Amino acid sequence: MSEPLSKIPAGMRYYCGPEARLRRTIETAVMSIFDGWSYEEVTTPTIDYYSLFEHGMGPTQAHRAFRFSDGDGRLLAIRPDVTSLVARAAATLFAQRERPLRLCYVAPVFRQQPESHTDWRRESSQIGCELIGANSSAADMELLAIVCEVLQHLGLVRGCSITLTDIDVFNGIAEELKLNPESRDEMRRLVDIRNTSDLEQFLVQYSSAKDSQALARLTQMSGKGEILNDARQAISNARSQAALDRIGRLWSVIESLQLTAHFEIDLGDVSRLDYYTGLTFKVYVDGAGRRIGSGGRYDGLTASFGKAEPAVGFVLELDALTDILLGSADSSSAAKSVARPAQITGTDLSGLFRAAMDKRALGERIVIDSSEVAR
Amino acid sequence: MTNLTLAIPKGRVQADALRLLQRAGLRLSSESLSTRRLAVEDESGRYRLIFVKPTDVPVYVEHGVADCGIVGRDVLLEWEPDLLQPLALDIGVCRIVVAAKSEAIWNQFGMLRVATKYPRIAAKHFGARGVAVDLIELSGSVELAPVLGLADCIVDLVETGRTLKENGLSIVEVITQSSARLVVNRASYQLKTEAVGQLIRSVEQASQRRTNGD
Numbered sequence: 102m103s104e105p106l107s108k109i110p111a112g113m114r115y116y117c118g119p120e121a122r123l124r125r126t127i128e129t130a131v132m133s134i135f136d137g138w139s140y141e142e143v144t145t146p147t148i149d150y151y152s153l154f155e156h157g158m159g160p161t162q163a164h165r166a167f168r169f170s171d172g173d174g175r176l177l178a179i180r181p182d183v184t185s186l187v188a189r190a191a192a193t194l195f196a197q198r199e200r201p202l203r204l205c206y207v208a209p210v211f212r213q214q215p216e217s218h219t220d221w222r223r224e225s226s227q228i229g230c231e232l233i234g235a236n237s238s239a240a241d242m243e244l245l246a247i248v249c250e251v252l253q254h255l256g257l258v259r260g261c262s263i264t265l266t267d268i269d270v271f272n273g274i275a276e277e278l279k280l281n282p283e284s285r286d287e288m289r290r291l292v293d294i295r296n297t298s299d300l301e302q303f304l305v306q307y308s309s310a311k312d313s314q315a316l317a318r319l320t321q322m323s324g325k326g327e328i329l330n331d332a333r334q335a336i337s338n339a340r341s342q343a344a345l346d347r348i349g350r351l352w353s354v355i356e357s358l359q360l361t362a363h364f365e366i367d368l369g370d371v372s373r374l375d376y377y378t379g380l381t382f383k384v385y386v387d388g389a390g391r392r393i394g395s396g397g398r399y400d401g402l403t404a405s406f407g408k409a410e411p412a413v414g415f416v417l418e419l420d421a422l423t424d425i426l427l428g429s430a431d432s433s434s435a436a437k438s439v440a441r442p443a444q445i446t447g448t449d450l451s452g453l454f455r456a457a458m459d460k461r462a463l464g465e466r467i468v469i470d471s472s473e474v475a476r
Numbered sequence: 477m478t479n480l481t482l483a484i485p486k487g488r489v490q491a492d493a494l495r496l497l498q499r500a501g502l503r504l505s506s507e508s509l510s511t512r513r514l515a516v517e518d519e520s521g522r523y524r525l526i527f528v529k530p531t532d533v534p535v536y537v538e539h540g541v542a543d544c545g546i547v548g549r550d551v552l553l554e555w556e557p558d559l560l561q562p563l564a565l566d567i568g569v570c571r572i573v574v575a576a577k578s579e580a581i582w583n584q585f586g587m588l589r590v591a592t593k594y595p596r597i598a599a600k601h602f603g604a605r606g607v608a609v610d611l612i613e614l615s616g617s618v619e620l621a622p623v624l625g626l627a628d629c630i631v632d633l634v635e636t637g638r639t640l641k642e643n644g645l646s647i648v649e650v651i652t653q654s655s656a657r658l659v660v661n662r663a664s665y666q667l668k669t670e671a672v673g674q675l676i677r678s679v680e681q682a683s684q685r686r687t688n689g690d
Contacts, residue, residue, distance in 0.1 A: 216558070217538065217557070217558035218534075218535065218538050218555070218557055218558070219538050219539050219540075219558070260667065262666045262667050262669075264666055294559065294560050294561045294562075295560045295561065295562040295660070295665075296561045296562065296564070297562065297563075298563075298564050299564070320562070323669065324669075365666065365669070367666070383666075385662075385663045385666040385667050386667075387667055389540070389663060390538070390539050390540020390541070390661060390663050390664075391540065391662060391663055392662065392663065
């Protein structure tokens with residue numbers, strides 16, 4: 102028996118009514134903030150070679166894409182990620198442009214395999230920006246400031262937490278312990294799930310009992326600026342120290358801008374995306390059971406497309422933003438209600454449409470009522 | 477002070493989990509626990525406890541409906557939920573094992589029929605050994621399967637091993653140890669930092685106190 106045509110594939114859905122309007126409102130608002138910071142919109146291909154995403158996101162993440170083969174047998178994927186595509190464009194199409202490049206996008210991404218049980222969507226919309234060709238705290242801070250403005254504008258800043266870390270804190274430790282790729286992944290997993298006791302047991306294989314105990318506290322090193330002092334004492338290698346200094350520099354700017362209430366340093370928040378090389382951050386908002394955005398520095402990514410240069414970017418989940426705002430009464434009331442349209446009636450078609458077009462020329466919202474038109 | 481919702485597994489681990497939480501400072505009246513209500517508050521009003529099936533604990537916590545939960549490692553291995561696991565607890569201690577009528581199952585080079593409630597753990601385990609398996613997913617009384625010839629062996633949770641023995645089965649391999657863990661929703665960890673941190677610390681202390689025999 103064939104499937105009924107009414108069935109919708111898992112993870113796909115329609116948007117309509119207030120929700121669709123709210124999505125559009127948020128999209129427009131966020132894109133106009135990006136424009137305000139001089140980010141230029143790019144629209145990327147929806148389908149591209151799988152190898153591009155495998156390079157960009159790392160095999161584990163890229164595997165989640167919908168994949169199929171091209172006429173010549175090469176493997177294609179429906180875009181599971183936009184950053185890889187933007188990074189390639191920066192290295193190729195925009196190779197000659199003046200740096201830094203500021204690019205932004207809003208686009209659906211598609212994933213056949215969900216990342217977690219709560220991630221039921223297989224099509225979700227991402228809004229993001231990328232700042233390419235600038236390696237400085239200024240560039241990192243620029244993106245954090247944009248995230249803050251977006252949250253502020255959407256009325257979400259009150260209950261938000263933007264968590265900061267630098268992946269090099271972890272990388273430095275892994276390097277010092279001379280971990281092979283498998284044990285590096287295992288250590289990353291244990292830090293990520295904050296499993297302090299197992300992490301300590303794991304570290305004892307590579308380090309003295311005392312050092313293991315100190316390093317295992319990485320899982321618990323979260324808080325405001327003072328946590329950096331703790332970390333400096335527990336972690337002594339140069340690479341991690343340099344990373345801690347970078348976070349320290351950002352933190353002092355955040356402090357002077359009086360934004361510390363919205364930020365948290367969390368050295369245990371080790372990202373799972375393989376392309377990050379420096380600062381990484383995640384955005385959490387009251388009312389959402391999972392993060393609504395993330396970002397970071399990916400200085401190694403554009404090199405795989407032929408032009409090595411520093412880059413930093415972030416992405417916000419449009420669906421998550423819509424869900425939260427739809428639930429909160431005040432901030433979305435404008436999008437929920439729409440102006441009542443003027444009803445245009447008439448007995449003959451030309452009269453009806455003349456009236457309609459006149460009203461539209463004045464910018465009025467109308468609805469055609471053809472019930473009185475003579476047949 | 478922020479309120480926290482905790483998901484507690486009904487059944488085997490429930491009583492131990494509640495005792496642990498009481499030692500950690502939650503004030504739970506015996507009346508509130510003796511009712512059949514599925515959600516109760518502690519006397520301070522800071523904690524709400526919800527009682528759900530063990531395999532549902534990660535579902536509630538992952539969605540953020542509950543901020544924290546107590547759940548067996550077996551469930552975490554089987555469902556691989558995306559959760560923080562800051563504490564291993566000394567309750568619900570057991571083993572995940574392969575059990576059969578005899579060790580003779582290892583002489584089989586074709587296909588092994590495995591009855592289990594844990595298809596992913598079983599598939600991963602036999603996959604690593606390079607053994608082809610026919611997984612027969614059951615939801616209870618797994619021990620019957622080898623006895624009746626439905627399967628060659630089972631993968632199941634074993635606490636004392638009595639049920640196995642009574643059904644003529646013995647442990648042929650221990651896959652891993654399991655005990656309960658405190659799990660935390662990722663967003664709650666970031667947004668309710670203080671409350672979650674305090675709960676983790678007090679449960680950790682309560683857990684250590686008992687281990688040390690105080």
